[in-house]
Amino acid sequence: MTEAIVLKRKRGPAAILQALVPYLLAVIAAFAAVGVLLALLGFDVLRAYSTILFTSFRTTNGFIQTLIKWTPLVLQALAFTIPLAAGKFNIGGEGQLIVGGIGAAAVGILLAGLPLPILLPSVLLAGTLFGALWVLGPAWLLYRFGINEILTTVLMNFVAFELIDFTATKIWPDPAAGHPTTVPIGEGGYLPLLLSHPPLHSGLLIAVLVAILVYFYTDHTSAGYELVATGANPRASSVYGVNVRRMFLLSLLLGGAIAGLSGAIEVAGVHHRLIEGMQSNFLLLGIIIGLIAKGNNLAVPFVALFIAILEVGASALQRTMMIPGEMVFIVEALILIFVLLSDVVRRR
Amino acid sequence: MNQTPILHVEGINKRFGAVQALKDVDLSLQSSEIHGLLGGNGAGKTTLMNVVYGLYKPDSGQIFLRGRPVTINSPRDAIAHGIGMVHQHFLQINTYTVTENIVLGTPIPHRPTMDLTQARDKIRALSDRFGLEIDPEAHIEDLPMGARQRVEILKALYRGVDILILDEPTTNLTPQEVDSLFESLKLMVAEGMSVVFITHKLREVMSVCDTISVLREGRRLLTAPRSELSEEEIVRTMVGSEEALEDSMLFSEQRRDEEAGIVREEIVLDVSDMRIADENGVLVDDLSLSVRAGEILGIAGVAGNGQQELAEGILGIRPLSRGRVRIGDRDVTGLGTRQILHLGVAYVPEDRLQDGFLPTASVAQNLILGAQRRTPYSSARGVLNRRAITETAVALIQRFHIRTQGPEDMAATLSGGNIQRMMLARAFAHPVRLLILHNPTSGLDIPSVEFVYDLLLSHKREGTATLLISDDLDELMLLSDRIATLYRGRIVGVLERSAFDKYTIGRMMSGVEAHD
Numbered sequence: 001m002t003e004a005i006v007l008k009r010k011r012g013p014a015a016i017l018q019a020l021v022p023y024l025l026a027v028i029a030a031f032a033a034v035g036v037l038l039a040l041l042g043f044d045v046l047r048a049y050s051t052i053l054f055t056s057f058r059t060t061n062g063f064i065q066t067l068i069k070w071t072p073l074v075l076q077a078l079a080f081t082i083p084l085a086a087g088k089f090n091i092g093g094e095g096q097l098i099v100g101g102i103g104a105a106a107v108g109i110l111l112a113g114l115p116l117p118i119l120l121p122s123v124l125l126a127g128t129l130f131g132a133l134w135v136l137g138p139a140w141l142l143y144r145f146g147i148n149e150i151l152t153t154v155l156m157n158f159v160a161f162e163l164i165d166f167t168a169t170k171i172w173p174d175p176a177a178g179h180p181t182t183v184p185i186g187e188g189g190y191l192p193l194l195l196s197h198p199p200l201h202s203g204l205l206i207a208v209l210v211a212i213l214v215y216f217y218t219d220h221t222s223a224g225y226e227l228v229a230t231g232a233n234p235r236a237s238s239v240y241g242v243n244v245r246r247m248f249l250l251s252l253l254l255g256g257a258i259a260g261l262s263g264a265i266e267v268a269g270v271h272h273r274l275i276e277g278m279q280s281n282f283l284l285l286g287i288i289i290g291l292i293a294k295g296n297n298l299a300v301p302f303v304a305l306f307i308a309i310l311e312v313g314a315s316a317l318q319r320t321m322m323i324p325g326e327m328v329f330i331v332e333a334l335i336l337i338f339v340l341l342s343d344v345v346r347r348r
Numbered sequence: 349m350n351q352t353p354i355l356h357v358e359g360i361n362k363r364f365g366a367v368q369a370l371k372d373v374d375l376s377l378q379s380s381e382i383h384g385l386l387g388g389n390g391a392g393k394t395t396l397m398n399v400v401y402g403l404y405k406p407d408s409g410q411i412f413l414r415g416r417p418v419t420i421n422s423p424r425d426a427i428a429h430g431i432g433m434v435h436q437h438f439l440q441i442n443t444y445t446v447t448e449n450i451v452l453g454t455p456i457p458h459r460p461t462m463d464l465t466q467a468r469d470k471i472r473a474l475s476d477r478f479g480l481e482i483d484p485e486a487h488i489e490d491l492p493m494g495a496r497q498r499v500e501i502l503k504a505l506y507r508g509v510d511i512l513i514l515d516e517p518t519t520n521l522t523p524q525e526v527d528s529l530f531e532s533l534k535l536m537v538a539e540g541m542s543v544v545f546i547t548h549k550l551r552e553v554m555s556v557c558d559t560i561s562v563l564r565e566g567r568r569l570l571t572a573p574r575s576e577l578s579e580e581e582i583v584r585t586m587v588g589s590e591e592a593l594e595d596s597m598l599f600s601e602q603r604r605d606e607e608a609g610i611v612r613e614e615i616v617l618d619v620s621d622m623r624i625a626d627e628n629g630v631l632v633d634d635l636s637l638s639v640r641a642g643e644i645l646g647i648a649g650v651a652g653n654g655q656q657e658l659a660e661g662i663l664g665i666r667p668l669s670r671g672r673v674r675i676g677d678r679d680v681t682g683l684g685t686r687q688i689l690h691l692g693v694a695y696v697p698e699d700r701l702q703d704g705f706l707p708t709a710s711v712a713q714n715l716i717l718g719a720q721r722r723t724p725y726s727s728a729r730g731v732l733n734r735r736a737i738t739e740t741a742v743a744l745i746q747r748f749h750i751r752t753q754g755p756e757d758m759a760a761t762l763s764g765g766n767i768q769r770m771m772l773a774r775a776f777a778h779p780v781r782l783l784i785l786h787n788p789t790s791g792l793d794i795p796s797v798e799f800v801y802d803l804l805l806s807h808k809r810e811g812t813a814t815l816l817i818s819d820d821l822d823e824l825m826l827l828s829d830r831i832a833t834l835y836r837g838r839i840v841g842v843l844e845r846s847a848f849d850k851y852t853i854g855r856m857m858s859g860v861e862a863h864d
Contacts, residue, residue, distance in 0.1 A: 220734070222726040229717060232706035239665055239695070239703045240718035241686030 023292075026338030030331050037330070043323055051321060052313035052328060061198045066305075066312045068200065068270065071207040072097070073311075074304035075262035076286025077293070078214050079131075079255040083149075084295045085218055086244075086251040087231035092138065092153030093259040094283035095160035096131040100260025102167050103130025104267040105274040108185025109172050119188035124206070124264045131260010132253045134160065139252035143245050149252060157283075168276050180276035191269035201269030208301075210258060215297045227251055281329075285311070288336050307332060352415040354379040354542050355431070355511055360399055360409030362392075366753060369395045370406070371566040377511065382533055382543045384557030384574075386550070388586055388793025390751050390763060391563040393546045394436075397513045401433040402426045432504025433513040436764065437701065440496060442489040446482055447471055450503050467506075474505050477539075478532045492652060494525035501532070512536065513544040516764075516791070518552055530556045548586075548793050550579060564588050587795055609809035611829055612641040615674075616782050616813035617662065622671035624657050624837070631657040632837040635671070639782070639813040644804065646828030647817040648853050654837035655817045656698055659784050662815075663695055664688050675782060689718050691782075694775035698786035698817070704771045705759050712741035712755035715774050722778070740777065748773040749796065765791045776803060783807065783814040789823065801827060821850055835859040 035045045056066040076093045083090040090096075104127035111119055138152035168180035191201040218224040229237045230247040238244045266278050289307055293299035314328035353376035362370040370392045377383050385393045398404045400411060402420040410417055413429055420426050426433070440449050451467045458464075468484045475482050480498045488496060497517060504512055514533075518526045533543050533556060545557060553560050553574070560577055562570040562585040570577075570585045617639040624632040632654045639645045649655055660666040662673050664685045672681045680688050689695070697703035706714050716725050716737055724736035741755035748769045752762060762770065768791045775783065783804075789797045804814060804827060818824050824831050825848050832842045833856035840856040843849075 220732050222720045222730045222732055225713065225716075225720045225732060228709065229706055229713070229720075232708045233702075236697075236703050236705055236717070238685070239660075239663075239697055241684065241689050243684070243686075 022342035023339060026335050026342060029338045030334035033334055034327060034331050038323065038327065041323075043321060048317060048321060048323060048327075051316050052310060052331070055313045055316040056309045062312060062316075064195065064198045064200045065315075066308045067204050069311050070305055070308040071203050071269070072262045072266060072280075072282045073285055073289060073308055074207050074211055074301050075258050075265070076282045077289035077300045077304050078211065078297065079259035079262070080286050080290040081293065081295050081297055081300055082214060082218070082227075082258070083248075083251040083255045084290060085224075085227050085231045085297075086247050087234060088142070088248050088251055089150045090135065090153050090252055090255040090259075091150055091283070091287070092135055092156045093255070093286055094279040095153070095157035096134045096256045096259030097263035097266070097279050097282065098160040098164045099134040100127035100131035100263030101267045101274055101278065102164060102263075103127050103133075103260065104189075104264035105167070105172070105182055105185055108189035108267065109183060112186030112188075114186065114188050116188040116190075116192075119186055120191065120268065123185065123189040123268050124261065127264020127267070128257045128261045131263060132257040134260065135252050135256030139249045139256075142252070143249040149248075153252075164274065164276050168274055172274075174273065182274040184273045185267065189268050190272055191265065201265075203265035203269035206261070206265060210261065211297075211301045214258075218297050285332070288332055292336050292339050351378065353377055353412075354414055355400070356412040356415075357396070357400060358410050358412070360396065360411075361407045362395055362399060362404060363407055367751075369566050370399070373409070373563075373566070373568050375561060375568055375571070377542050377544060378559070379510075379542050380537045380540050381558040382537055382545055382556055384553035384560040385544055385546045385563065386548065386553050386560060386582065386586060387563035388548060388765075388795070390565075390765070391586075391793075392566040393563050394515050394763075395566075396563070397433060397515065397544060397546060400426070401431060401513060427504075427507050427509060430509045431511045431513065432507060432509035434497065434500040434504065434515065434517060436516045438496060438500045440488045440499065442487070444488060445484065446486050446488065446491075446499050446502075447484040449488055449499060450484075450506050454507065471502055471506060474502055478505070478535045479528065480505075480532050481528070494521050494529075497521065497525075497529070498532075510540070511542050511544070513546070515546045516548070517545070518547065518549065526552070548791075550582060550586075550794075553582075554579065562586055583794060586793070609642055609805075611643040612811060614641040614811075615639070616641050616676060617815065618674040619658075619662060620672050620674075622658070622661055622673070623669045624654075624661050624666055625669045626666075630837060632661060634838055637832055637839065637842075639815055641781075641811040641813050642808055643830070644808055644814040644816050644828045646824035646831040647815065647834055648821060648824055648831050648857060649834035650857050651819050653834045655786065655834060657837070658834070659695065659697070659786055659815070659817060662688075662784060663693065686718075686721075690722075692778075692780050693782045693784065694778070694780045696771050696775045696783075696785045696788050698790070700764070700767045700771055700791075705762075705767050707758070707760035709759055710756050711745065711750065711752050711759055711762070711770065712737050714759045714770055715741045715744055715755075715777065717774060719774075719778060744773040744777055748776075749799075765793065765796070768792055769796065772800060772803075776807075780807070780812055783812055784817075785814065786817040787819055788816070789820070821853060825850070825853075833857055 031049060035049065038045050038048050056062045076097065079093045079096065080090055104123045107126040108119065108123045111122065134156060135153065138149050138156060141147040141152055142149045165180055168182050172182040174181045174183045191203050194200045194202050194204065218227060226237065226242045227247055229242055230244045234244045267274060271278060285307055289300060289303045293303045310328050310332060314325035317323045317327065318325040355377040357373065357375050360370050360373045373396055387393045395404065399406045400420065402422045402425050411420060412418065418429060420429065447464050447468050450471055451464060457466060471484045480502055482495060482498050482502065488499065501512065517529060521529065537543060545553065547553060557574055560572060560574055560582065561568055562582060564586060615638050620636045622632055622635040623630065635658065637645065647655055657666060661668055664680065664683050668681060672679060674680065675691050675693065678691065706717065719725060724733055726732055738755050745752060745755065750769045750773065751766050772788060789800050792800065808814060816824065816828060829845055830842055831848065831853060833840045833853055835857065836859065840859060843852065
């Protein structure tokens with residue numbers, strides 16, 4: 001009681017740098033492990049490293065590709081981290097992306113003749129609403145009966161796979177395509193380009209805006225405070241007047257809406273139509289990004305950028321060195337494992 | 349005293365960040381003694397024993413067992429050396445039986461069939477031998493706190509330890525359970541075991557310990573046989589202040605009435621005919637009470653007789669099956685907890701870990717829990733004012749002596765007593781009409797208890813109504829204007845201050861109605 005209380009704030013560049021050290025070590029360790037693997041397989045390790053890390057920065061095209069990749073990744077990660085803040089796991093991001101994409105495509109095809117100021121917002125809004133709608137079932141089951149959201153959100157993904165197949169082969173199939181694909185949406189639904197050579201669509205700006213809004217919401221508003229409090233201790237939060245079941249519901253709906261928006265951006269910005277498989281492995285990468293960021297919504301965009309760089313590097317690896325792109329997936333997984341491991345080590 | 353101590357630690361140092369938790373501590377435990385380790389919060393009692401139990405690695409120092417130096421790297425090592433420890437909060441598997449919990453982690457002879465007959469017999473034998481009454485077939489979730497603690501002690505005995513460390517073992521126990529625990533401890537040392545008893549409660553060490561050591565701020569300041577120590581000497585060492593202890597409320601039998609002020613006419617809390625029932629049955633029934641401005645109404649009762657449910661019913665955390673709750677002139681029945689809190693109600697729940705804090709949030713965030721939508725923490729549009737939050741937190745940390753590195757520190761790093769201080773700071777941070785406090789001083793050291801009592805009385809003087817639920821009869825009798833005793837969710841009787849009597853209340857606590 002007699003000792004003076006030290007009051008200090010852990011802020012400033014030194015603290016940030018200190019927080020980054022374990023990440024840096026995790027990245028180095030992951031690259032080292034994969035380096036060993038590549039060497040054993042007889043590849044040029046240093047060239048592989050430089051391909052993975054620097055493809056994004058060597059050419060304008062590489063950098064644009066990275067930004068295009070970043071857009072769905074950061075949105076998928078946020079679709080995961082918002083419910084995570086409330087202590088809930090949304091593993092249905094790809095289903096929500098697909099259904100959001102279907103909603104966007106439906107509006108874009110059915111109202112194809114409308115001009116851009118009307119059609120584009122409608123397309124994006126439809127995607128957002130459809131994504132939220134897709135998670136409404138699991139969210140309501142959780143709210144009403146306490147049914148585990150991990151199971152229900154995962155299962156909804158499988159329904160979405162069938163739904164996109166049905167849409168792309170039965171409702172609006174494009175007979176000219178060799179792959180289940182719909183006909184294109186109206187040109188008024190295209191996201192305007194920021195750059196035309198190489199093309200960079202304005203979905204990037206939407207993603208930046210969403211990332212800023214989410215960070216502001218979770219870290220600077222009383223509603224966000226309640227979300228985080230719910231995740232930290234739902235019981236204590238309810239004792240102090242937070243309606244935690246409503247927070248669960250709300251957080252999942254927000255996550256679904258953002259995932260749906262990412263689907264709409266893929267349709268309106270990248271493909272201009274619905275393509276089966278367009279969800280890529282964004283869900284898994286989104287979860288990895290969210291977990292590496294440890295749910296910190298300020299860190300998510302930066303982690304997403306790093307993962308986007310690796311992903312672009314992966315395609316280049318496959319193209320130029322005939323190394324399977326999955327090798328990069330191993331790097332990403334290892335980074336996550338080492339980051340988690342560094343927590344365990346630090347607790348000792 | 350001349351024989352080799354069974355356990356001896358020498359020159360133990362341990363630092364956590366900026367805090368030197370242990371400074372060059374020596375301590376000797378003789379065989380067949382109960383050694384009381386006394387000290388306030390953060391004195392280093394638990395840290396020292398966690399070092400002995402292998403949970404923390406000391407920065408320097410040596411542990412000797414029966415005169416031989418040993419290295420203990422983990423609880424597994426400790427148990428192999430015959431050292432067992434029962435923590436304040438135990439980890440048990442609720443859906444397993446007592447036997448299953450105890451054998452978990454030991455070699456099981458019939459692993460494929462999980463035939464635990466032998467283990468059960470051994471547990472029965474241990475339980476008979478030391479008076480640790482338990483049903484080996486019972487499931488943990490059905491057991492009261494006292495029995496769960498006996499399970500924890502049996503866990504250690506089952507593994508054959510001869511040194512048993514108990515960390516604040518009486519915190520969650522009723523007076524009867526405390527008595528039976530002490531009987532068991534005496535039986536253990538009579539058979540040659542040694543017990544280290546960590547506590548901050550003076551009366552307990554005086555009643556059961558053979559030797560007493562006092563720690564303060566990471567140093568051991570005193571070790572002596574109980575017979576050579578006076579209460580005052582111990583308290584002086586614990587508190588470390590030279591000021592006159594005669595002024596302390598804790599040593600006075602009576603509350604000084606000029607400090608307490610008067611009870612006013614205005615009724616602040618009025619509960620009528622409350623009934624709370626859930627799938628576990630009826631928890632509160634036929635309960636009516638009222639608290640006036642400037643009044644402290646004490647609620648006595650053995651833990652688990654509806655105290656928590658009563659508080660949660662008033663606050664809207666639990667739905668009422670029947671009855672009404674009024675605060676001031678407003679009927680709040682069915683209102684949400686947030687609205688009720690915003691009427692000027694503050695609550696300190698009993699279970700601080702489950703109900704009272706956000707472990708992964710910062711101390712500052714914890715301190716505004718429940719007030720996050722009020723000015724100045726939040727604007728009318730719901731944007732947080734970080735600066736106001738930090739400023740409030742800094743002020744509260746200083747005023748309530750919360751030991752932390754600062755407002756941005758993670759709450760999970762706080763000790764139990766500091767979490768309690770944090771909850772109290774939160775409750776007293778805003779003007780309050782009605783205080784609902786459940787065991788508000790649990791885990792606090794003497795100066796902090798004193799501080800809380802002062803605060804309660806000064807609020808009382810200013811007209812705050814207080815519902816004080818406590819397992820500590822001394823506390824209730826010291827502070828309350830009236831005491832209502834709960835038994836199985838009903839009020840058995842209400843005593844006026846002039847009629848307070850420990851034995852009368854004790855009888856009511858076991859369900860016997862008062863006859864006068």
